[in-house]
Amino acid sequence: MAEQAADYDLLVIGGGINGAGIAYDAAGRGLNVCLCEMGDLAGATSSSSSKLIHGGLRYLEQYEFRLVREALAERETLLKIAPHITQPMSFHLPHQSTVRPAWMIQLGLFLYDHLGRRNTLVSSRRIRPDEDSPLKSSFQTVFEYSDAWVDDARLVLLNALGAREYGGVIYTRTRVVSGYRKNDLWHIGLEDLLTGKTREITARSLVNAAGPWVTEVLSGLSEKSANKIRLVKGSHIIVPAIHLGDQAYILQNKDKRVVFVIPFLGKYSLIGTTEVEYSGDPSKATCSDEEREYLCQAVNDYFRRTISVEDIIWEYSGVRPLFEDEASDARAVTRDYAFELEDKNGKAPLLSIFGGKLTTYRKLAEHAVGRLSRYLPIEAGCWTGNRLLPGAQPVDQCLLELRKNYPWLPDEVATRFAHSYGSLAHEFLGEVFSVQELGIHFGAGLYQCEVDYLIHKEWVMEGDDLLWRRSKLGLFLRAEESGVLVDYIRSSVQRALSSGMLNRL
Template sequence: METPYDLAVIGGGVNGAAIARDACGRGLSVLLLERGDLAQGTSSASTKLIHGGLRYLEHREFALVAEALHERETLWRQAPHIIWPMRFVLPIVPEGRPWWMLRAGLWLYDRIGGRKALPPASRVRLDGRMGLQPEIRRGYEYSDCWVDDARLVVLLARDAADRGAEVRTRCPVTALRREGHLWRIEAGGDVFHAAMTVNAAGPQVGEIMDRAHAPRPALLRRVRGSHIVVPRLHDDPRALFLQLADGRIYFAIPWQYAFTLIGTTDSEEGADADPPHATEEEIAYLLDAANHYFRRSLRREDVVWTYAGVRLLADDGSGRPEAATRGYRLEVDRGRDRHSAPMLSVLGGKITTHRTLAEAALERLGVTDNAGWTASAPLPGGDFTPDGLDEADNLAPVEQEIAAQAQQLSRPTIHRLARAYGTEALGFVRGDMGRHIGQGFTEAELDHLTGREWAQTAEDVLWRRSKLGMWFSAEEVAALKAALGEEVR
């Protein structure tokens, strides 16, 4: 038998990758197993925010909101290339919460989360600005952060691998059982052994518990959230936090320079579909919501892309799915006696709290050495100050370094590379970038993604390592597939 790992992590989403990274930094030998691509499921289907969750205040989730708010600036500091501040405008409308409730909520939001660098909430005059209906005249604006969710997961896994973890993608777990004081894990045709196992399989966490003959919690909820993307509705860099007559909220976020991202829904119907998808009813719901607020009337043909993800939530007895807690629970199964190999299962959680969830998970497993190290360690490419990138016309310092190494690259491509890779781009940007595949994407960048970031297919490249799928033509997609040795249909 090969030397067993200290820890095997099942699930290559944000929580699994974060736990693997933290464990490596504490000196553990770690195996990370993912059945598909990194972030292929829920972790690439979020609203792409690092936020406290303003709406959770009315559900009295004060501890969760405070924890998430404390994390905003910590995460921004360690990954300023893929996480950056964004202002959110919250209009006052007759069918929404009264102004005094919004003001009180924002006052609390600014004070319970240790805000330092982000600007505070303030009142704002709208008077039809931001593409809104002219009768929407007043509102508030506040701070949160935006994140490239799939790249966050990849960078967590990359940092874990750089610290010694073995990362296996396209390696589904088919069987696992205790063998003496170890776990025996069959995955991808191989057999692995580990002293401890973390089940961070997201919506499939119950199936992994069943395979391990671990007791499955009775109260789990699978909730599907869907989003739509439409041509950009306004030129303002701020996002909108909008209230609907049925009490729900949704976001309209400037995205990928030319689009607006709208979402999300919360539905338990169809949450078992694999892969999940936005239904026509959800698309119509989000279009109607947008048309209520924006002057521009959107139709079904305006929707250029949709996506959906399933969140596994710990059932707290809430009736409506949007009211269910976004907090997490950590369930530890130690088998027949305290000497058996433990399995920790992660139930729930949100992207913003992935780092503190990882700390809590390792503490539950009794791993206490070097706790808290991730609070000050940058992710790959993030070793520069948060103001090293901005949206100004002048090239930021990181962009200047990229431009100096490859003067033939266009400014939009330089900006994209800096935003995606930070200083890591300097490892593959050079005078000769190889074959140009499309939209500023080159053979050198592809080699980086396949050699350093586990990309294997065109979908991995275009929809998770980047969002170039929004821009690539059919011919460019075919060229990428050919470069990957993937069948072109």
């Protein structure tokens, strides 16, 4: 009997950083790939991070040397392949002798400097704060080291765009409702949550990258799972800028946790994160009163300028699906990742992803596709470390081109385009010759032509997709402006659905 043809070589469940990274890697190796996400791309954990590409300095205390080494090397790779949405960042660590002795920090920073490849980031050093320091005068010693910042949600989006460029199919607002093996293939039932349409597709292999929902998805597909995840909630708050300058701060707390204070969007400070055991629906996670007070107190212990919960402009919480390693403290749970692979008679493999962190997503994707290589006709080896992500262009170079080609474009808008889209900005600016031709101005430099591009090319279906994930313009638009934008998106999506212009089931 001839082998039944499959719709896809690989179906990926989950549109967070791991799922998008795997889809991109696999599509670039010649596989016919489909990704389905029940909400928006980066709609949960992957847009709720501290926005850092970092080795995890504190993971050295937990002897996570392999993870730290891999993460340190990945900093340089991500700065190279996505220079428009990443940037090096200097971190200042005020010494608190009652938490960790200076020799321990110096040893940790020595390892941090030498465990991984470091081409562009400068080495650590010990400095003495001057009179202009925002820190309290009691802090006379500060350790400085380098890591990097990333727009986390756009990193996910760029991997999805990359997968599509290689022929992959991306379905958002699409839920897996059933799954079973038959004739050596996976038969997966999908439901379009926008239209209500259902469809069954077949795939030769299946990846479960559902993040906090990984065990829930797995329970509907297999009864053999032995691995578990531990849900840990991390919350962040945004306040008016606490300090001037481009450096971030890493604050040591008495409970051995650390809190970052990171410059954000030129006028704010991003403060986080907490680590709290969580149960319940991950999509319902919110910042608690205790977390708000905890983060404010961490800042007030170190900085001259104090803050309170009344200063909070925005807050967000994400649930991290950490691999359960039986650690008693949520702070000590490993950030490493684990795979669970099972098949039926050597066919129809199911690979489930447990744990992981934003910084190492690319290596996780390489390893995941590698684990599936004996089942699939993979054409190439590892490749993503040397391929620029869509739009990748140094910000200075992109700004120069935008100012040359569109001299009428407001400078603050050009700067945002350079940091968000890189060279992709030309896709919606190419035929525009004046501000008036940008269309409706929704406020804060957001114009109709950009919104239309995001709907038709970047899977924007609802207001929050644009306001809080494709951008952070929700911080800058007034309530009435946001309302007009939401109405425009809703009506535009409905028209596109009616005319068949959006790629749905």
